[in-house]
Amino acid sequence: MIRFEGIHKSYDEKQALAGVDIELPTGKISVIIGPSGCGKSTFLKLINRMIDPDDGQILIDGSPVLSRSPHQLRLGIGYVIQEIGLFPHFTVEENILIVPRLLKWPDRKKAERLGELMKLIGLSDGYRGKYPHELSGGEAQRVGVARALAADPEILLMDEPFGAVDPLNRSVLQDEFAAIQSKVQKTVVFVTHDIDEAVRLADHLVIMRDGKVVQAGAPEEILQKPAGRFVRDFIGADRAIKRLSLFSLRDIMQPVYPARVGEPVPPEARDKAYVWVVSREGYLNGWAELEGRKPAEELGAEEVTRVTAAELAVFETSSLRTALSRMMGQGIRNLPVLNREWQLVGQVNLRDIEQLAGSEGDLPRAEGVSAQ
Ligand SMILES: Nc1ncnc2c1ncn2[C@@H]1O[C@H](COP(=O)(O)OP(=O)(O)OP(=O)(O)O)[C@@H](O)[C@H]1O
Ligand SMILES: [Mg+2]
Incomplete structure (x- = not known):
């Protein structure tokens, strides 16, 4: 001290x-x-x-x-x-x-x-x-x-x-x-x-x-x-x-069920409008639209809209505030969340952040800023 x-x-x-x-x-x-x-x-x-x-x-x-x-x-x-x-x-x-x-x-x-x-x-x-x-x-x-x-x-x-x-x-x-x-x-x-x-x-x-x-x-x-x-x-x-x-994305991020090229889209992701696409090693490659696809069909490489992870994604240790400014900067409401190895581990939605901004409850603190 x-x-x-x-x-x-x-x-x-x-x-x-x-x-x-x-x-x-x-x-x-x-x-x-x-x-x-x-x-x-x-x-x-x-x-x-x-x-x-x-x-x-x-x-x-x-x-x-x-x-x-x-x-x-x-x-x-x-x-x-x-x-x-x-x-x-x-x-x-x-x-x-x-x-x-x-x-x-x-x-x-x-x-x-x-x-x-x-x-x-x-x-x-x-x-x-x-x-x-x-x-x-x-x-x-x-x-x-x-x-x-x-x-x-x-x-x-x-x-x-x-x-x-x-x-x-x-x-x-x-x-x-x-x-x-x-x-x-x-x-x-x-x-x-x-x-x-x-x-x-x-x-x-x-x-x-x-x-x-x-x-x-x-x-x-x-x-x-x-x-x-x-x-x-x-x-x-x-x-x-x-x-x-005060909060990190790890505290509120939602699970993701990413797809891989050459494999059918996971069942958990099929009712959505689009799905995140990752490489074999779990790195974010892009996303694919799901509308009008047959569920069991394998995902083709041409279906993937490529993204640069560094521009779009946020880290799970980042604060909600960082995520919010990234959303506003990019004009999108759903962000992929990566771990420190740059693998896709979750996603975060504007709605979840808005809810938290409004609540006054006792919530966990962001990483590295742990409450005593
Ligand atoms: N070496 C010095 N000689 C004379 N006055 C000084 C000296 N160092 C600081 N001061 C004065 O002491 C006061 C406090 O200075 P200090 O540098 O601690 O402020 P600060 O809060 O760090 O400001 P800033 O945000 O601008 O860096 C100021 O009014 C400054 O002008
Ligand atoms: Mg100073």
Whole structure:
């Protein structure tokens, strides 16, 4: 647990933090959110001693950060930021292995760790020798996350890590990060000023204003009971839509009975207007119309309308909000849902999402954002 006790910090005359007391739970994502200049980056920098407080103390698992040297402290704390991303003259591999190299890990251990991390962030080995300017913004951010995780730190500090990425890639990165976090379970302190990103990722949400914490708690609680006008305005009017970020497709997707070329359409799918078509290995190939077909007839390759899975499908770990924007973007009401291996595992319908947006019941949380 990271604990702030009576923290004050000023730069010259400007008071950046004006008495912050807060606890951030171990193994969870705490998201710090608030308007520009409210003290979010200052909050983060105090944790790894890039700056020290004027008053108060910060404890990590009961021990004051001031009792450790900044160098020692930072070896156990990963840090991801928006601008100063990767070292431009280092390859992806060299960037990721900076801390393991500082720690003088043997080559074999470094190679193993690199392999694990590349897999975790979903980049093929072909990327190892690339330089940052050869990467897209989203790929660069993934490498930044891998670099921060390289030496397996307990704590991960992230200052608007996806801020420079376009909205579509940003939601993909958020979903991926949620999936990664569900595996690695770090104590994450994540700064953003995007409320949707905050609701999507936070286990624990901390809302700041003018150097003070105005409300902290589970995002559901804050969406349901905003403490006062500032928080209500900050969250915005479309609270029902925001709630969709709390659920993953795995929670509501329907089963699919896909067809394969050269085989009859499965009986469970025959009363529908169309059927999803997959390859032998279960990868999505496209869909076929079923109207006017004889039930037992084998599906011909010419009947299949091909689709690009990456454009149409959503992952089971994606949030309902991602699915909704994909539906609106593509103008379709039914989306195929894939697992991480890109195999078709379900489908989701606009009606199911609408129902959930309207309900206020206790529903399961999205993956990687598990409720306590
Ligand atoms: N090195 C500095 N010298 C002087 N003032 C500073 C310094 N760093 C931050 N400040 C001031 O302290 C306040 C808090 O800054 P901080 O960077 O923590 O805000 P923030 O919430 O991260 O803002 P943003 O969302 O724009 O990144 C701001 O008013 C800022 O101008
Ligand atoms: Mg900042």
